[in-house]
Amino acid sequence: MADAFPTSLCTRCALVRRIQTDRGSVFLQCGLARTDPRFRKYPPQPVHRCEGFRQEGPA
Ligand code: SF4
Numbered sequence: 001m002a003d004a005f006p007t008s009l010c011t012r013c014a015l016v017r018r019i020q021t022d023r024g025s026v027f028l029q030c031g032l033a034r035t036d037p038r039f040r041k042y043p044p045q046p047v048h049r050c051e052g053f054r055q056e057g058p059a
Pocket of ligand 1: 016032
């Protein structure tokens with residue numbers, strides 16, 4: 001799936017989950033929101049700064 005928000009940190013974050021509706025809308029769900037109330041489940045996009053960001057891929 002092409003990234004809907006290419007400039008957003010979330011698109012490169014290991015904690016994100018991409019949700020696509022039947023109508024084709026894409027939402028980026030923050031996995032950190034489940035355990036940390038400082039983070040919104042669906043952060044307004046694009047996100048440019050985030051202290052919870054974790055680079056996806058091998059460390
Ligand atoms: S931790 Fe930050 S960068 Fe990562 S998915 Fe959540 S809001 Fe986006």
